[in-house]
Amino acid sequence: MSASEAVRPTLDGMQKRFLIVGIVGMAALVALGLSDMTQFYRSYLTAFLMWGGIGIGSLGLLMLHHMVGGGWGVAIRRGLEAGTRTLPLVFVLSIPLIVGMHDLYEWSHAEVVAKDPILQHKSAYLNSGGFIVRLIIYFAIWIGLATLLNKYSEEQESAGYWAVRPKLQRVSAPGLLIFVTAATFASFDWMMSLEPHWFSTIYGAMFVIGCVLSTFAFNIALARLLTRQAGMENAVPRQTFHDLGNLLLAFTMFFAYLAFSQFLIIYSANLPEEIVWYLRRMGGGWGAVFALLTVFHFAVPFLLLLFRKNKKQPAMLASIALFILFMRMIEIFWEIQPAFAHDKEGVPQPHFAVHPTDLTALIGVGGIWIAFFFFQLKRRPIDPMPLA
Amino acid sequence: MSKPLYGLMAEFENEHQLVHACERAYEEGYRKMDAYSPLPIEELHHALHIPDSPLPKFVFVGGLCGMMGGFGLLYWIANIEYPMNVGGRPWYSWPQFIPITFETTVLAAGLTTLISLVLLCGFPQPYHPVFNAPRFSQATRDRFFLCIEAEDPNFDMQRTRQFLSTLHPADVAEVEA
Incomplete structure (x- = not known):
């Protein structure tokens, strides 16, 4: 019995548990959401971006690994590939964005656009038809790349690592460019257009790196889970955990760098049409969340990951990774939810609130996505592919 | 009369032999x-029981000083010594202090490391x-070398030479002090 076979019962158990969590969460989300569909879609968007983001981030990291190589990628490649195979599910999960478009995006209302000259100028891009067509194009690109990469990876299993590697690189090099472009526009459509007057050019990069950070944290936790199973102890060597820890630190810093760049530029210019994004996210109770993110999304993980001891201990590293994953949820929540706080006249009125559906959406979508992830992970060998 | 002895130097052909020799x-x-x-070997650290270097602690303290120094400098200039109205910004515009603070942190940490x-x-050690x-x-x-020094209380020309030769070295040489 190979190591892959030995971990199968554990993975079956995880899949079952998360599926139950997902179904219960989804049922609660629908039950609570039926009375207030607008809130339902708003809560759902956060959850979709959080968990779908790991599928999207997996694709980017996998192509990055094919281009640059390295032991870290060999160790987490199975998880990344399983992540890319969840993209069809993420596509299905994106349907509520289309159905709930009117509850989420004010530019989708003809009467709002008619009164707003800025939105009229933007309507060539920001319109319902374009939103749907672009969403389909993004997923066509991502799922197409994922399918190709997984097909070649399967070939690699039988034909040998080095024989198929050039093929994977020929897909990954242009793939990365197309991937980042598509993800940038996806972030404009799904997130930035929540406040259609506001714009930031670094926003797409922040979305992509946010996805990659979540993916990295998720895969470190997975590596810890797998190496605890009998026969898999050496699937990820200690030295590789150290490398994974260093990369987690790098992505934590990269995200903070991008987030701070946007903040510093907008703070310094202090232009009314730009600064409003931060006023909404620092007023009415959101300021506490902003401070919390600065400390726990950046400072604490940064300090913990500086110490070699924490990176060499898989248990400790996995705890930090899970903590970062948790903070990612709050970060996305903080980016999305303040966009909706308006008073009756439509004037922005920041007001911090957590709705029960915010939690059930994260749990429901998360459970279903993770269960599907384990289902995909089991379909292929789990121990690292030999470099021969 | 023979010259004073520094130690016995054994030569090995690969890093595994060296690590094994150190452990033995x-x-x-x-x-x-x-x-x-000629190359860094992670296991040597454990094989020779070398204590952890205090360097990271020095660098951390150095970086911390650079951080506080940089931020303090900007605060002092912008708020106390030479307050200047830039487009109506508050004196204490801390986000604008961050890039310089980052630079001074890196500079101080780098110099402390060096x-x-x-x-x-x-x-400097000329000899x-x-x-x-x-x-x-x-x-x-x-080539990979292990030198057992004559100062070691267990050192004995005959026995140490014999012990080293059991480790399959390519060569064992006496090293003058």
Whole structure:
């Protein structure tokens, strides 16, 4: 019995548990959401971006690994590939964005656009038809790349690592460019257009790196889970955990760098049409969340990951990774939810609130996505592919 | 009369032999010894029981000083010594202090690394006896060396030489002090 076979019962158990969590969460989300569909879609968007983001981030990291190589990628490649195979599910999960478009995006209302000259100028891009067509194009690109990469990876299993590697690189090099472009526009459509007057050019990069950070944290936790199973102890060597820890630190810093760049530029210019994004996210109770993110999304993980001891201990590293994953949820929540706080006249009125559906959406979508992830992970060998 | 002795130098052909030799020598009770290799070997650290370097602590403190110094400098300039109205911004515009604070942190941490590393390594040191070993220049190319020093209380010319020869070295040489 190979190591892959030995971990199968554990993975079956995880899949079952998360599926139950997902179904219960989804049922609660629908039950609570039926009375207030607008809130339902708003809560759902956060959850979709959080968990779908790991599928999207997996694709980017996998192509990055094919281009640059390295032991870290060999160790987490199975998880990344399983992540890319969840993209069809993420596509299905994106349907509520289309159905709930009117509850989420004010530019989708003809009467709002008619009164707003800025939105009229933007309507060539920001319109319902374009939103749907672009969403389909993004997923066509991502799922197409994922399918190709997984097909070649399967070939690699039988034909040998080095024989198929050039093929994977020929897909990954242009793939990365197309991937980042598509993800940038996806972030404009799904997130930035929540406040259609506001714009930031670094926003797409922040979305992509946010996805990659979540993916990295998720895969470190997975590596810890797998190496605890009998026969898999050496699937990820200690030295590789150290490398994974260093990369987690790098992505934590990269995200903070991008987030701070946007903040510093907008703070310094202090232009009314730009600064409003931060006023909404620092007023009415959101300021506490902003401070919390600065400390726990950046400072604490940064300090913990500086110490070699924490990176060499898989248990400790996995705890930090899970903590970062948790903070990612709050970060996305903080980016999305303040966009909706308006008073009756439509004037922005920041007001911090957590709705029960915010939690059930994260749990429901998360459970279903993770269960599907384990289902995909089991379909292929789990121990690292030999470099021969 | 023979010249004073620094130690016995054993030469090995690969890093595994060297790590094994270090482990065996430690088990034999030798403590005053050092290994020389053309490439970094993670396991050597454990095999020779070298204590962790205090360097990271120095760098952390250095970086912290740079951070507080940089931020303090900007605060002092912008709020106390030369307050200047820039487009109506508050005096205490801390987000604009961050890039400079980051730079001074990196600068101070970098300089601390360089200076403490030089001092911790015992530089400048114009003379070291290991270079008296005949083939020691190979330590920067493709050979691996273990030197057991004569100062070690367990050191005995005959027994130590015999012990080293059980480790399959390519060569064992006496090193003059």
